[in-house]
Amino acid sequence: MIVGIPKERRPYEYRVGLPPAGVSLFLQHGHRVYVENGAGVGAGFRDQDYGREGAQIAYSAEELFGRADLALKFARPLREELEGMREGAALAGFLHLAAAREDKLQLIAQKQLTALAYELVQEDSGERPIMAPLSQIGGRMAVQIAARLLQNDHGGRGILLGGLAGVPPAEVAVLGAGVAGSTAAAAFLEAGAHVTVLDSELRHLQALQAGHGAGLLTLLATPPNIRRVCAYADVLVGAVAVPGERAPVLVGREIVAQMKPRALILDLSIDQGGCIETSRPTDHGSPTFLEEGVLHYCVPNISGVLGRTATHALFMAAYPYLEQIASLGLAEALQASPALARAAARYSPA
Numbered sequence: 001m002i003v004g005i006p007k008e009r010r011p012y013e014y015r016v017g018l019p020p021a022g023v024s025l026f027l028q029h030g031h032r033v034y035v036e037n038g039a040g041v042g043a044g045f046r047d048q049d050y051g052r053e054g055a056q057i058a059y060s061a062e063e064l065f066g067r068a069d070l071a072l073k074f075a076r077p078l079r080e081e082l083e084g085m086r087e088g089a090a091l092a093g094f095l096h097l098a099a100a101r102e103d104k105l106q107l108i109a110q111k112q113l114t115a116l117a118y119e120l121v122q123e124d125s126g127e128r129p130i131m132a133p134l135s136q137i138g139g140r141m142a143v144q145i146a147a148r149l150l151q152n153d154h155g156g157r158g159i160l161l162g163g164l165a166g167v168p169p170a171e172v173a174v175l176g177a178g179v180a181g182s183t184a185a186a187a188f189l190e191a192g193a194h195v196t197v198l199d200s201e202l203r204h205l206q207a208l209q210a211g212h213g214a215g216l217l218t219l220l221a222t223p224p225n226i227r228r229v230c231a232y233a234d235v236l237v238g239a240v241a242v243p244g245e246r247a248p249v250l251v252g253r254e255i256v257a258q259m260k261p262r263a264l265i266l267d268l269s270i271d272q273g274g275c276i277e278t279s280r281p282t283d284h285g286s287p288t289f290l291e292e293g294v295l296h297y298c299v300p301n302i303s304g305v306l307g308r309t310a311t312h313a314l315f316m317a318a319y320p321y322l323e324q325i326a327s328l329g330l331a332e333a334l335q336a337s338p339a340l341a342r343a344a345a346r347y348s349p350a
Helices: 020-027 047-052 061-067 079-084 102-110 131-149 179-190 202-215 223-232 253-257 307-328 330-336 338-344
Strands: 002-005 032-036 056-058 070-072 090-093 114-117 171-175 194-199 216-220 235-238 264-267 288-291 294-297
Touching (some): 002 061, 020 307, 056 061, 061 079, 079 102, 114 338, 131 179, 131 264, 131 294, 131 307, 171 179, 171 223, 179 194, 179 202, 179 235, 194 202, 216 223
Parallel strands (some): 002 032, 002 070, 032 056, 090 114, 171 235, 194 216, 235 264, 264 294
Antiparallel strands (some): 288 294
8 A cells, every 4th residue: 555645735734644753654564655745844844754764755746646545634635635636545634524515525426535534533432532632732722822812912802811810800601511622611711711611411511510610610502501601701612513514503693793892702613614603714824803893713724833743643643543554454444443434434435
């Protein structure tokens, strides 16, 4: 099998699908690895680093995708990347195809590509082990992003997250008590903010409350509770996800219109379409927009600017599954691992 590591081409994307340390994982099982020239630069990896591990360098995307039986990406594929892949090849990465354009899905089917979506790798316990560390990164980044965007010079309300003696802290509402939401809630608490978390599952709220005590307010995510909390929030974090499906829209435009002027929305669900009706994808170059007088931050590849950390986090989490693919081949690995099969079955051609 020929494994290809392409250069990511989306704006402000510095991550790479495999670090040099992962090359030997495939070589020791008799596979060949091609890395596109400069693919690892954003994450701090040189072509020489890959070469020392035994990878060969491809000097164009056409060569890379033309050779690869399995392309290991990080971010969602561009149409031209799908067009460059060989018929019957396989593609792995955080693909988020539930929110993809229909023409991309049709192209995957026409070319009989096998798409392995890392965000859908799910164990019998319900855990999504590859998605989890990237969700943690997004949750932690939410705090530093919010702290900056609450400043007047970035369009915010001019509020310090943790407040001061005699000055109340920021009111932060988090929709969703999954990995991203729980991580964000904990980080906002550490920053001194007053945090409310809403979720539809009481057990998730109970687990979160047990870890943080009375300093955290938890509520069921009912429409009245969502409306009430949004009305007083300085920061609203959307962290809602349904594996393999578009994120449900929990906050409508009319609720956004009733939020405080220049309040801040961080829609961490934007990869899967967003959970706020007024959200639309942005990028790190122009990450915010005003809608209904509320500042929105909706960057899909939020960890794309943490190229090195995110790449190491991906490899750490994906290692056991990549090892299965390397030792058994993709087809047999999908048969042997229910977790992998869950990630591929939804998008593999019939």
